[in-house]
Amino acid sequence: MKARLSDLLLLLLILQVGCSDAIDPSKFTTPFERSDSLETTSYSEGIAWWRSLEEASPYVCVQEFGKTDVGLPLHVVIVNASRNFNKTKIHENGKTIILINNAIHPGEPDGVDASMIYVRNLVSSAEFTKDYKDVVFLIIPFYNVGGALNRNCCSRANQNGPVSYGFRGNARNLDLNRDFTKADSKNAQSFLLFYNQWNPDVYLETHVSNGADYPYTLTYLLSHPKKLTPPLDDAIETLFSKPLEERMEAQGDQIIPYVNVFGTSPDSGFQRFYDSPRYSTGFTALHHAFGLLTETHMLKPFKQRVASTLRFMQNLGSLVAQNSQKIQQLRLQAVENSYNQSDYVLDWKVDEGNPSKLKFKGYRAFTDTSEVTQQPQLYYDRNDVWEKDIDYFDKLTPTIRTKAPTSYLVPRAWSEVIDRLNWNGVEMKLIDQDTTLDCGVYSIEDMETSDTPYEGHYNHHHTRASKELRTVKIRGDEYYLVSLNQRSKRFLIEVLEPEGPDSYFNWNFFDEILQQKEWFSSYVFEPEAAAMLDDPEEKAALDAFIASNPSFKDNAFAKLYFLYRRSDHYEKDRYMTYPVFRIE
Ligand SMILES: [Zn+2]
Incomplete structure (x- = not known):
């Protein structure tokens, strides 16, 4: 009898704990709601609010990950109906993971406030533990922490509220939505590690637009299907684009693809935004995830924009929950397909003849x-x-194509590149023995370089590289062997092929090779040059060079330098030689 009474007490205790699981949403109003929808939550208010929700709800956990340029950590809010917040266990349990990233541009804070309301209402709803049992939400409340701290009234000249907000640039004045491949910011470096450890299935980033005026409150952008490995290319349209448009319209909030129009009106049409990998949705495509981005319209009242962003999150969350297994299967198929893919497109242009x-x-x-x-x-x-x-x-x-090698050899001396590969979860192995390998070696033949800085770089573009097979001596402990038989294959090709628009070469990580290190004194080289011309082939080559440009005829240095470049003195294994080799 005593035992049965204690069982009853235990049951009562469990029921009480069960009752307390559902929080009372009215106790967790947000600064946005308390300000009559006029204000957005500040960084300190937001972190404190999420901490209080974590304390009250067993489904919510706030964790820190990595640093930002301003010195403060990044936070992620993990929301799991199974009350488990360990990423290894979450992966083992086969959950589908959706990552929502807010305040990458803190002047565009709609998602900051919408996320708070979304999660609060979700975890206090009756259906949460049943309908969302296969999904884990990761919410980054503020990605650009430095920018979020730089609150001001007015830097968004065309925006209808809130009364104050953060600034677009981060603590180093970097635009974090151009930083996903080059990863100059500590924010991005922390994010890459986090992203690749969690490997989210679906990614949503929240923004507010600039540009033309039109009636829609919310426009949205998906990773371009051409950037996604099949079957994700079709699936992003059928699983997300169409149902989101239908559901939003049924709820009286019609949405439209991102209106990529600046300075003109949309009457005559517009181009779909092409998201190269520097942008989030271009980056997530390289990792075979579904990338989405919301852009609410700047001239709509803040209240209306937050409501629309919230509605989009709700619809997306429910679509992910309803298709959780399918989403994971599609991603596995994409990874499998990428293993077998040999032809890759590195760059594209918009087809203007076929709208x-x-x-x-x-x-x-x-x-x-x-x-x-x-x-x-x-x-x-x-x-x-x-x-x-x-x-x-x-x-x-397609404008630039390449064939995948079987592996790359990346010299450890380019440690910034090695760091970025590590942060992206790339597997690589240091070659510890001296060896000789036949490699495809690129020479940089041509490129243009920006005259003005862009995101802290003088980028290269229109890069052209020629490739020749060379037998290369490899010293032990000098090169990493990076096999392409891995999940990161597509990512590796886009960052390591020098002609790619967001390659590490074009982002200046290999600029050291663009400078010749050794030269010659004309009076010392002259006799050797004269001896070279005893060879009819050299003589013919020099004559052809002079004939190619009349100005060379009277240019003594140009003639000597031409021969110097054909001599053994010239550093042809260094100057203009791209140091990442291909094993074909
Ligand atoms: Zn933005």
Whole structure:
């Protein structure tokens, strides 16, 4: 009898714990709600709020990961109906992981506030433990912490609220949504490690747009299907794009792909945004995840924008929960397909001759003479809404192709590159013995370099490299062997092939090779050059060189330098030689 009484007490205790699991949402109002939807949550308010939710709800855990450039840590809120917050166990349990990244541009804070309301309502709902049992949410409340601390009233010139917000640049004035491959910021470095350890299936990043005026509150962007490995290319449209549009419309909040229009009106159509890997959705595509991004419209009131972002999160979360197994299967198939893929496209251009049609609602655009510039100025009449099919340039044409090697050899001397490969979860092995290998070796033949800095770099572009097979002596402990028989294959090709638009070469990580180190004194080299011309082949080559440009005829240095480059003195294994070799 005593034992049965204690069993009853235990049961009562369990029931009580069960009751306390569902938090009372009214006790967790957000600064946004308390300000009548006029203010966004500050960094300190936000972290404190999430900590209080963590304390109250057994489904919520706040963890720190890595540092940011401002010295403060990054936080992630893990939401799991199974009350388990260990990533190894979460992976073992086969959960589908959705990562929501907020305040990458802290002047665009809609997702910061929407995420708080979303998670609070989700974990206090009756269906949470049943409907979301296969999903784990990872919420980064503030990714750009330094920018979030730089609160100001006015740096978003065209934005309708909130009353104050953070700044776009981080503590180093970097735009973190251009930093996913080069990873200059500590934020990105921490993120890459975090991302590759968690390996999320779905990624959502929240923004507020600039650009044209139109009636939609929320526009969205997906990783370009051409950047995704099949079957993710079709699946991102069928699993996410179409159902999200349908559900949002049914809820009275019609959405449209990101309106990529600046300085003109959308009447004559626009291009689908092409997200190279420097952008989040381009980056997540390399890791075979579904990448999505929301852009609420800057001129819509903050309250309306947060509501729309929240609605999008709710619909996305429920789609992920309903398709959790399918999402993982599709990703596994994509990884499998990437192992067998040999032809890769490194860069694309928008196909301007073959647009699709997009049913679009717009405001009538008109021009008036500006009082300031006395030139035509574009305006929109919001009382005059049109709807028509416009040209949507959503197709891409390949511009640079490559074939995958079996492996790369990456010299350890380029430690910044090795770091980035490590942060991206790349497996590599130091070759510890002296050896000789036949390798494909690139010479940089041509490139252009920006005159002005972009995100702290003078990038290269239009890079052209020629490749020849060379027998290369490898000293032990000098090179990492990076096999492409791994999940990161696509990522590796895009960052290590020098012609790729976001390759480490084009982001200046290999600029050391662009400078010749040794030279010659003309008066010393002259006799040797003269001896070289005894060889008819050398003589013919010099004659052809002089004939190629009349100015060379009277240029003594140009002639000697031409012969010097053909002599054994010239550092042809170094200068302009890309130091990452291919094992074909
Ligand atoms: Zn943004």
